[in-house]
Amino acid sequence: MVVVGGGIGGLAAALCLAARGAEVTVLEQAEAIREVGAGIQISPNGLRVLEALGLGEAFRDISVRGQAVSLRDGRDGREVTRLDLMRLDDAQSYRFVHRADLIELLARAVRDRGVAIRLLQKVYNVVPGPMARVVMCTGDEVTAPLVVAADGLHSVARPALNGAAEPFFTGQVAWRAVVPNVVDHPAEARVHMGPGRHMVSYPLRGGSAVNIVAVEERGGWVDEGWSHTDDPANLRRAFAGFGGIVPALLDTVETPGLWGLFRHPVARRWHAEGVALLGDAAHPTLPFLAQGANMALEDAWALAVAAMREGGPRLDLYQQWRRDRVARVIAAANGNAWKYHLSNPLVRGVAHLGLGVAGRLAPGRMLHQFDWLYGYDVTELT
Ligand code: FAD
Numbered sequence: 001m002v003v004v005g006g007g008i009g010g011l012a013a014a015l016c017l018a019a020r021g022a023e024v025t026v027l028e029q030a031e032a033i034r035e036v037g038a039g040i041q042i043s044p045n046g047l048r049v050l051e052a053l054g055l056g057e058a059f060r061d062i063s064v065r066g067q068a069v070s071l072r073d074g075r076d077g078r079e080v081t082r083l084d085l086m087r088l089d090d091a092q093s094y095r096f097v098h099r100a101d102l103i104e105l106l107a108r109a110v111r112d113r114g115v116a117i118r119l120l121q122k123v124y125n126v127v128p129g130p131m132a133r134v135v136m137c138t139g140d141e142v143t144a145p146l147v148v149a150a151d152g153l154h155s156v157a158r159p160a161l162n163g164a165a166e167p168f169f170t171g172q173v174a175w176r177a178v179v180p181n182v183v184d185h186p187a188e189a190r191v192h193m194g195p196g197r198h199m200v201s202y203p204l205r206g207g208s209a210v211n212i213v214a215v216e217e218r219g220g221w222v223d224e225g226w227s228h229t230d231d232p233a234n235l236r237r238a239f240a241g242f243g244g245i246v247p248a249l250l251d252t253v254e255t256p257g258l259w260g261l262f263r264h265p266v267a268r269r270w271h272a273e274g275v276a277l278l279g280d281a282a283h284p285t286l287p288f289l290a291q292g293a294n295m296a297l298e299d300a301w302a303l304a305v306a307a308m309r310e311g312g313p314r315l316d317l318y319q320q321w322r323r324d325r326v327a328r329v330i331a332a333a334n335g336n337a338w339k340y341h342l343s344n345p346l347v348r349g350v351a352h353l354g355l356g357v358a359g360r361l362a363p364g365r366m367l368h369q370f371d372w373l374y375g376y377d378v379t380e381l382t
Contacts, residue, residue, distance in 0.1 A: 009279025077244015
């Protein structure tokens, strides 16, 4: 079998398939398996997949256990409400990790399983069939009974199965940076909310660093690339009205990444004969619920179960198991941005008051809302 893409989704899929006895090759366009420096939140639903692959302990060693999600008024840093993640038991903890560390862990496990990772392999197209064809940019071809396209946001396989679809700009841009922990950041994800913008911060690597994602509403943007960098002065200017720990963190940012956030439709077809889409290739997800990678991990498990069935592969089951759940997650993520960005002071005051009261009177209930998300166990599919 061939997996296109050596990101979190592709490596996890290779592992899940190899664990079920498949012979797998990963084709990755880059010259090395590595990640841009940034953090990622892995929630209990994603962690269950890592646990089931035997990577739970190693993952806990490289990640920070999140104790809470704290929503704050960005102007003064005052806490509006708090989601106590310590109510989740240790086995299903919520964790913060550096993406590079997670990728390294997965790549090592993949190699230990005997999976070949071939680098500098840029795929041009994927053609379904009894033996699916992977057409490389060099013109060479590779065939396999199953090709898993885990080639991310700009997947070549998604349009091959679904036709081209135009993403649309959400009117938001995001800066991303990892900075030294100059504020003694507690082990929690803080959402600093303000009119038309918000910033998320959480600690990484034993608390030595802090991950920052700062989102601002904007009129226009030209390109969906991931590789833009920006002058840190622009980021500081955008969050100039913010207080609490925000100014000290932003003071240490050197070269933030900046990109436009685009919405893509969830792919209608996730599979064709001998081809399956996985992760962002099937369903690019906005970062407002921190679930893109978690969904890719869940996909990887479900796909391997469906592809390696005793009676033969059932890729239709894979789509059936995954599509509605992923669509619900994406809808929830899409809904979060406006809640964080309330501009009208009156509406903001009422919303913050409501959140505060709900958090104090029924904290369990707030967590309960996440039961459908964090409580889901894809590894029950066998
Ligand atoms: P990718 O990670 O994009 O990997 C695709 C791989 O395929 C890459 O290695 C690429 O080089 C390779 N590739 C692409 N095209 C080709 C080709 N033609 N030929 C060969 N190889 C190719 N998710 C969470 O769960 N938690 C979070 O906290 C979180 N935070 C986020 C914060 C931000 C700001 C953003 C933007 C996203 C965040 N996400 C988060 C989402 C998450 O990063 C993605 O959903 C996840 O990385 C998708 O994994 P993937 O393997 O599908 O794709």
